[in-house]
Amino acid sequence: MAFESDYVWMEGKMVPFNEAKVHFLTSSLHYGTGVFEGIRAYSTPNGPAVFRLKDHLKRLIKSTQVLGMSELQYSIDEIYNATMELVRLNKMEECYIRPLVYIKEGGWNLTVDGVTIDLSIAVWKWTNYLGQEALRRGVRANVSSFPRHHPNIMMTKAKVAGNYVNSVLAKTESLRAGFDEAILLDPYGYVSECTGENIFLVRDGIIYTPHRYGVLEGITRDSIIKVAEDKGYKIVEEQISRDQLYIADEVFVTGTASEVIALREIDNRKIGEGSMGPVCADLQETYSKVIHGQDKKYEKWLDHIYKDGTAEAREAV
Numbered sequence: 001m002a003f004e005s006d007y008v009w010m011e012g013k014m015v016p017f018n019e020a021k022v023h024f025l026t027s028s029l030h031y032g033t034g035v036f037e038g039i040r041a042y043s044t045p046n047g048p049a050v051f052r053l054k055d056h057l058k059r060l061i062k063s064t065q066v067l068g069m070s071e072l073q074y075s076i077d078e079i080y081n082a083t084m085e086l087v088r089l090n091k092m093e094e095c096y097i098r099p100l101v102y103i104k105e106g107g108w109n110l111t112v113d114g115v116t117i118d119l120s121i122a123v124w125k126w127t128n129y130l131g132q133e134a135l136r137r138g139v140r141a142n143v144s145s146f147p148r149h150h151p152n153i154m155m156t157k158a159k160v161a162g163n164y165v166n167s168v169l170a171k172t173e174s175l176r177a178g179f180d181e182a183i184l185l186d187p188y189g190y191v192s193e194c195t196g197e198n199i200f201l202v203r204d205g206i207i208y209t210p211h212r213y214g215v216l217e218g219i220t221r222d223s224i225i226k227v228a229e230d231k232g233y234k235i236v237e238e239q240i241s242r243d244q245l246y247i248a249d250e251v252f253v254t255g256t257a258s259e260v261i262a263l264r265e266i267d268n269r270k271i272g273e274g275s276m277g278p279v280c281a282d283l284q285e286t287y288s289k290v291i292h293g294q295d296k297k298y299e300k301w302l303d304h305i306y307k308d309g310t311a312e313a314r315e316a317v
């Protein structure tokens with residue numbers, strides 16, 4: 001199995017991979033009432049490190065709040081320690097980390113009241129979602145026939161499992177039509193985000209991105225905005241139309257899974273020169289240094305798995 005590891009942290013303890021099971025009659029499986037996070041650990045000169053772990057865990061807790069779940073029985077510090085221990089125990093150097101909060105008992109009457117919730121965390125070896133070629137060349141996208149959720153219908157700030165049916169519909173349609181990724185418009189017809197990424201465009205050196213009211217507040221989006229501002233780029237958050245994408249000099253997307261990827265073509269229209277543009281290339285390169293611990297300025301975003309530093313030091317212990 002592609003997702004295999006030695007251990008899964010399940011409901012408070014480490015269990016062997018094959019024992020990490022939930023029952024078929026788990027209501028979250030039927031109604032999509034789980035909330036999750038997508039986090040990554042990268043190798044750095046000082047051993048593996050998790051990128052912005054606390055920020056992801058804060059968003060996980062906020063997602064439970066948005067869904068109206070009762071308070072989780074684990075503190076952020078406990079989930080943080082469990083995650084770090086899990087990466088260590090599975091001897092991962094670079095991996096994807098997936099915590100999921102779900103209803104363990106109850107929930108059949110379509111409410112999150114009177115239920116028992118719990119949390120499990122898995123890690124698996126992972127490199128790139130859209131592939132190395134995509135990082136270098138950019139990808140081709142279409143504007144989906146499926147609009148993004150109205151914020152008052154599915155609560156776009158929360159990573160609720162059920163929300164992702166919308167992404168699955170759009171991505172499936174996009175891949176079947178021969179594209180690599182889908183861009184979703186909001187219910188008013190303006191650009192919102194992709195199936196698992198936030199979106200940016202560049203025009204005359206200025207970077208534009210949709211307001212955050214209707215999109216997931218991406219942690220990569222936030223990192224890229226900070227990095228870009230530090231580099232002196234101007235960032236504008238505003239309503240963006242579909243044709244603003246067509247006439248942009250560059251369009252790129254950001255997400256934990258994809259990192260920073262250019263959209264070189266949208267709806268069969270070449271964007272800019274039809275390849276990754278200079279602003280995207282600049283931010284992609286810096287982001288890669290940041291996540292791999294090669295930029296001291298952003299070291300604060302990395303939590304090192306081994307406090308004693310390098311892989312050599314570990315072996316010597």
Ligand SMILES: Cc1ncc(COP(=O)(O)O)c(C=O)c1O
Pocket residue numbers: 038193194195196197198215216217218219220221254255256257
């Ligand atoms: C719908 C959606 N938008 C944006 C993102 C990007 O968020 P992040 O940068 O925190 O991974 C994701 C991925 O989690 C997502 O699923």
